Amino acid sequence: ADYGAASQVLDISKFGGAPNSDITQAFANAWKEACESTTAVKIVIPSGTYKLNAIDAKGPCKAPIEIHVDGTIQAPRNQDEIKGDTQWVKFSYMDSLTLSGKGVYDGQGAEVWKQKTGGPAWSGKGKMPKVFMVNINLPDHHFHFTNFVKKYY
Numbered sequence: 001a002d003y004g005a006a007s008q009v010l011d012i013s014k015f016g017g018a019p020n021s022d023i024t025q026a027f028a029n030a031w032k033e034a035c036e037s038t039t040a041v042k043i044v045i046p047s048g049t050y051k052l053n054a055i056d057a058k059g060p061c062k063a064p065i066e067i068h069v070d071g072t073i074q075a076p077r078n079q080d081e082i083k084g085d086t087q088w089v090k091f092s093y094m095d096s097l098t099l100s101g102k103g104v105y106d107g108q109g110a111e112v113w114k115q116k117t118g119g120p121a122w123s124g125k126g127k128m129p130k131v132f133m134v135n136i137n138l139p140d141h142h143f144h145f146t147n148f149v150k151k152y153y
Contacts, residue, residue, distance in 0.1 A: 007039035019048025069103030
């Protein structure tokens with residue numbers, strides 16, 4: 001597959017991520033490598049269904065990062081299974097982050113809405129990422145961007 005102009009492409013499988021498995025640690029390892037790179041990096045999650053527990057992807061990073069999802073990333077069905085935080089996917093302290101692909105971030109919204117009420121969590125300052133996908137099924141407080149300057153909707 002052609003993944004565009006990024007200087008480096010990191011496929012999640014390089015870090016042990018495989019369809020029908022939990023890729024939390026694989027994503028954390030890919031994020032660490034991408035964030036330390038001095039050239040643009042694209043993290044690729046190919047077709048397939050992947051489980052992902054809470055992740056806090058922090059910057060600042062040395063170069064732009066793109067997360068390209070062609071598969072489906074699923075949160076735990078039970079909110080109590082989300083480890084360490086109330087947000088499922090959290091990006092913070094980033095200057096250049098792009099989310100792309102034809103994939104789905106499935107926060108198990110229908111299930112989690114039954115468990116908790118409230119509104120979405122958007123806070124801080126920094127540049128909001130450019131989001132080039134529309135398939136996001138999220139309950140409140142599970143996809144969080146913090147410390148960004150501008151918000152792009």
